[in-house]
Amino acid sequence: MKNLLFVLTFLFCGHFAAASLPTPSLSSPSNGSNNQPAAINFSWSNVSGATNYELRLALNPSFTNSVSYFDSNHQTFITDIYFGVFQYWQVRAMNATDTSAWSTTFSFKTADHIDLTTPFDGASNLNPSLEFDWTSLNGIFFYEIEIDTLSSFNSPALHSELFSGSSGYTVDNLYFNAVYYWRVRAINAVDTTAWTSTNIFTTIGQIPLQLPLSGSINLPPSTSCSWFGISGITGYEFQYDTLFDFSSPTINSIITGTNNSATMTNLLFHHFYFWRVRAFHDLDSSDWSATNNFFVIDRLQNISPANSAQNLPQNVNFAWSSTSAINGYVLELDTLWDFSSGNSQLFTTNDTTFTVNNLALQTTYYWRVRTYNNVDSTYWSIPREFRTIDQPLLISPDDFAMSTAINVPLIWENIPLATAYEVNIDTSIDFNSPLLINNIQNDTTYQCADLFFGTNYYWKVRVILSNDTLNWSPARLFTTIDQVGLISPLDLSLNQPLNTVLLWEREEGINHFDIEVDTVSSFATAVTYSSTTDSLTTGVFDYNTHYYWRVRMISNVDTSLWSNIYQFTTKSSVGIAENTISDIVIAPNPSHGYFTISGIENKSISIFDLQGKIIIPETKSDNNSISIENFASGMYFLRISEGDKIEVVKVMVD
Numbered sequence: 001m002k003n004l005l006f007v008l009t010f011l012f013c014g015h016f017a018a019a020s021l022p023t024p025s026l027s028s029p030s031n032g033s034n035n036q037p038a039a040i041n042f043s044w045s046n047v048s049g050a051t052n053y054e055l056r057l058a059l060n061p062s063f064t065n066s067v068s069y070f071d072s073n074h075q076t077f078i079t080d081i082y083f084g085v086f087q088y089w090q091v092r093a094m095n096a097t098d099t100s101a102w103s104t105t106f107s108f109k110t111a112d113h114i115d116l117t118t119p120f121d122g123a124s125n126l127n128p129s130l131e132f133d134w135t136s137l138n139g140i141f142f143y144e145i146e147i148d149t150l151s152s153f154n155s156p157a158l159h160s161e162l163f164s165g166s167s168g169y170t171v172d173n174l175y176f177n178a179v180y181y182w183r184v185r186a187i188n189a190v191d192t193t194a195w196t197s198t199n200i201f202t203t204i205g206q207i208p209l210q211l212p213l214s215g216s217i218n219l220p221p222s223t224s225c226s227w228f229g230i231s232g233i234t235g236y237e238f239q240y241d242t243l244f245d246f247s248s249p250t251i252n253s254i255i256t257g258t259n260n261s262a263t264m265t266n267l268l269f270h271h272f273y274f275w276r277v278r279a280f281h282d283l284d285s286s287d288w289s290a291t292n293n294f295f296v297i298d299r300l301q302n303i304s305p306a307n308s309a310q311n312l313p314q315n316v317n318f319a320w321s322s323t324s325a326i327n328g329y330v331l332e333l334d335t336l337w338d339f340s341s342g343n344s345q346l347f348t349t350n351d352t353t354f355t356v357n358n359l360a361l362q363t364t365y366y367w368r369v370r371t372y373n374n375v376d377s378t379y380w381s382i383p384r385e386f387r388t389i390d391q392p393l394l395i396s397p398d399d400f401a402m403s404t405a406i407n408v409p410l411i412w413e414n415i416p417l418a419t420a421y422e423v424n425i426d427t428s429i430d431f432n433s434p435l436l437i438n439n440i441q442n443d444t445t446y447q448c449a450d451l452f453f454g455t456n457y458y459w460k461v462r463v464i465l466s467n468d469t470l471n472w473s474p475a476r477l478f479t480t481i482d483q484v485g486l487i488s489p490l491d492l493s494l495n496q497p498l499n500t501v502l503l504w505e506r507e508e509g510i511n512h513f514d515i516e517v518d519t520v521s522s523f524a525t526a527v528t529y530s531s532t533t534d535s536l537t538t539g540v541f542d543y544n545t546h547y548y549w550r551v552r553m554i555s556n557v558d559t560s561l562w563s564n565i566y567q568f569t570t571k572s573s574v575g576i577a578e579n580t581i582s583d584i585v586i587a588p589n590p591s592h593g594y595f596t597i598s599g600i601e602n603k604s605i606s607i608f609d610l611q612g613k614i615i616i617p618e619t620k621s622d623n624n625s626i627s628i629e630n631f632a633s634g635m636y637f638l639r640i641s642e643g644d645k646i647e648v649v650k651v652m653v654d
Contacts, residue, residue, distance in 0.1 A: 021093045021100035022047050024074070031106040038083055038110055038188050039139020042091075043075035047100065050093035057081075057089045061105055079139045080189040084112025111137060113193050114186055121199040128174040128203055128281055129232020134184050134196070142187040145169050151181045151198060162187075172232055176279070176286040177205030204230060207277050207289045214292040221267040221296055221373050222325030225275050227289065229260035233279045238262045240275035244291065265325065269378045270298030297323050299379040300369050309386040310393070311415055315357045318367060320381065322352045326371045331356075333367050337383065362390045362470055389415060391473040392444075392461050401478040406451040406555055407509030408478065412461045414444050420464040429458050429475060440464070449509065453553065453560040454482025481507065483561040484551050488608070488637060488648060493568040498543065500568065501648045502536040504551045506635055511556055517549045521565060534635075535650065544572040586638065590652035596625045597638070604641045607651070628653055 025045040029036050042055055055076060058066035069076055081087065086109045093100040118133040119126055132145060147159040159171050174180065179202050186193045210226045212219060225238070235256035241249040250273075255262060267273060274293045279286045301321040305312060318331055331354050333345040347354055359365065364387045368380040396411040397404050410423065423446045425437040439446060451457065456479050463470040488503040489496050502515060515536050518526035529536055541547065546569045553560040585598045597605065606618040607626075615636065616626070628636075631653045638649045 021049055021095065021098050023101045024050075024053065024091045024093055024103050026089070026091060026103050026106045029106070029108045031108075033108045035111045036081075036108045037138035038081045038186075038191070039077070039079040040081060040108075041075060041077045042089065044091045044103065046074040047093035049095055049098075050100070051096065052094045053091055054094060055089060055091045056102075057087060059085060059087055061088050061107070063088065063090070080191075081110055081139065082191045083110050083186070083188075083193045085109065111193075113196055114184060116182070116184065116196050116199050119199070119201045121201075123201040125204045126174075126201055127230045127232045128176060128279075128284070129170065129172045130174060130201075130203075131168060131170045132182060132184075133168050137186050137193075139188055140186045141189060143169075143184055144187060145182065145184045146195075147171055147174075147180055147182040149175070149178055149180060153181065153183070173281050173283045174203050174232070175284045176203055178203050204279075205287050207236070207279055207286060209275075209277065209289050209292050212292070212294045214290075214294070216294040218297040218323075219294050220324040220326070221269060221376070222263065222265045223267065223273075223294065223296075224261055224263045225277075225292075226261040227277050229258055230279060231258070232281065233258075234281045235279075236260070237278050237280060237285070238275070239277075240264055240273055242268070242271055242273060244274050244293075246274065246276070266373060266375045267296045269296055269376045271296050297378060300329075300371060300381045302367070302369065302381050302384045305384070305386045307384040307386075311389050311391070311413075312359075312386050313417060314359045314361065314388060315355060316359060316365075316386070316388075317353065317355050318369075319353045320369045323371060326373050329354075329369055329371050330377075331367065331369050332380070333365055335363060335365060337366050337385070339366065339368070339383075359388050361388050361465075361468060363388050389417060389463065389465075389470060391471045392418075392421070392463060394459075394461065394473055394476050397476075397478045399476040399478075403481045404478045405508040406453060406480050406558075407447065407449050408451070408480070410446040410448060410459055410461075412444050412473070415463050417465055418463045419466050422462050422464060422469075423459065424461075424472070425457055425459045427455060427457060429477075431458065431460070431475075450555060450557045451480050451509075452558045453480055453555070455480050481553075481560070483563045484513070484553055486549075486551065486563055486566045488639075489566070489568045491566040491568075495571045496541070496568045498541045498570060499537065500541060500570070502538075502549060502551075503637060503648065503650075504534050504563065506534040507553060509555060510553050512554050514552045514554060514559075515549065516551075516562075517547055519545060519547060521548050521567075523548065523550070535648075541570050543570055545570050586649060586651060590654050591628065592654040594625050594627050594629070595651065597640075606639045608637050608639070 024047050027043045027045065029040055052070055052072055053074060055069045056063055056066040057078065058064065069078055086107050088105050088107050090102045090105050092102045114137055115135040117135060119130065142162050142164050144162045146153045148155050149157045157175065161169065163169065179200065181198050181200055183195045183198050185195045207230065208228045210228060212223060212225065235254060238253045238255055239246055239249045240251050251264065253262060272293055272295050274291050276291050277289045303321065304319040305316060328348055328350050329352065331347040331349065332339060333356060334341050347356065364385055366383045366385050368383045370378045370380050392415055393413040395413060397408055420440050420442055421444065423439045424431050425448065427433050427435050456477060458475045458477055460472045460475040462472045484507060485505040487505060489500055512530050512532045515529040515531060516523050516526040517538065529538065546567060548565055548567045550565050551563045587596055589595060604618050606614060607616040608614045633653055636651045636653060638651050640649065
């Protein structure tokens with residue numbers, strides 16, 4: 001009997017051992033993990049043949065007082081987990097006839113707190129309506145927030161709220177210019193986190209002002225003030241006054257809503273104004289803002305005509321600066337600087353320009369302008385003066401000009417209403433000598449002719465109108481040239497060729513030039529030549545001889561002084577040809593920009609001006625183009641040398 005029982009027992013046990021379910025392998029949360037939420041999705045390996053799974057969760061590895069959870073899947077979601085402690089879990093598989101062994105034990109630790117995000121710790125100037133936020137956790141039924149002006153969170157101002165849902169929370173009507181502390185904790189069905197660390201923030205105390213900037217000037221009598229708007233308020237209180245202490249504010253305005261600007265109208269001209277703002281809501285008001293100031297325009301600026309303008313027509317266009325929020329402008333015109341003639345002309349307009357017609361000729365006028373509104377007017381602008389058509393401005397030659405040509409052109413400004421001009425020229429400042437020239441013409445240039453050399457001339461011009469003749473301009477003085485300047489050869493030149501060319505300054509209005517050449521400085525035995533140009537080639541010089549030369553100008557009516565005396569010495573090399581260099585072509589001449597020299601192979605060239613100044617130093621050259629882009633208009637001299645042969649050629653630059 002005992003043997004049979006043993007066999008049956010063996011067979012029965014062998015049957016169950018062969019059908020035993022495998023033990024599940026744990027997956028998530030991983031073993032030893034930290035900061036797990038209080039709601040976790042547990043997962044493990046799927047066991048073949050299992051129809052159900054048991055998960056047990058405990059606060060100790062011996063699983064005393066454990067809590068079991070059953071699920072037909074190989075995962076289950078569990079909420080209401082304790083905060084901030086290590087917890088242990090196992091899983092076994094089951095079906096209708098068998099249960100596996102418990103899996104290995106995994107442990108994890110849940111988070112014990114949440115983190116604050118907004119407002120950040122130490123934030124300042126925050127609005128009195130403020131949203132608070134923090135990191136959220138899964139499995140949380142409620143959050144509890146505390147906001148207080150004391151770090152102990154026990155003042156009458158304490159905001160304490162227990163609420164479900166997301167992490168965000170908004171508090172209205174915070175006190176202005178206050179220091180606040182805040183903290184949060186999370187709650188589920190079985191546990192509560194510790195309070196977060198305490199963050200601190202400060203609410204705004206003063207509203208920052210925007211426009212107009214403090215110290216602004218010349219603002220219109222209707223000016224808008226603006227400031228930085230804030231949220232969570234009922235409105236703003238706005239004040240402005242002509243006194244800094246606001247002891248009698250012109251306006252004490254309540255602006256409800258979020259409008260962050262106010263407009264001041266009918267301000268007094270030439271006054272300083274002070275303004276400030278504060279915000280308020282149901283429980284509190286902010287401090288007054290800083291005080292800004294501005295100055296309302298006191299006078300306009302005259303623009304046109306310019307001060308001391310001359311020769312204006314009888315119809316004058318006036319212009320001045322503008323401002324806004326005014327009723328109009330007043331223009332005053334008088335012939336006395338203090339506007340006391342009793343005949344001032346007053347004109348009213350809504351524009352910043354005005355034309356006054358039919359002003360008197362040869363009259364000095366003074367003008368000013370002001371603006372006005374319903375309650376005040378500006379000061380008069382700073383007066384300006386102008387004079388109507390009187391006398392033309394002389395342009396050229398400059399007053400006290402020296403060495404002018406004897407046919408110098410006289411030029412003056414154009415007067416629009418002029419029908420003709422009268423020009424007087426004389427050697428007497430009184431314009432009463434027999435030499436007086438009196439000419440009437442329509443042009444603004446008078447071409448002088450046949451003036452005397454080295455003579456002082458005075459000149460003046462006046463305007464002739466269709467019905468009037470105006471005053472003479474102030475007289476100007478110029479002095480005509482008294483002697484010509486010599487150019488080449490340079491004074492005291494040596495080794496000059498026998499065919500040396502004599503050159504002097506070109507002058508306008510000349511009939512011809514007299515040239516004297518002698519071997520003695522007294523010119524007692526001088527040979528006299530005549531030339532209608534500004535050069536002379538004699539071809540009669542001797543070797544190794546010292547020569548003196550001078551030039552004077554001859555016009556139709558006068559003869560100038562002799563020039564300064566230049567001297568030169570000819571070369572001593574006897575028997576060498578003195579022929580000029582042939583086959584030289586310069587083109588174009590006159591020229592501008594450049595000219596080309598041909599026929600100068602292996603020859604030296606240099607260029608100098610009328611005063612004998614070297615412009616391009618002597619250099620060896622072949623056929624080439626020479627740039628003259630930077631040359632001033634006028635006459636230049638090209639000196640070409642080949643051995644003992646020298647050629648000097650005039651070059652004109654346009």
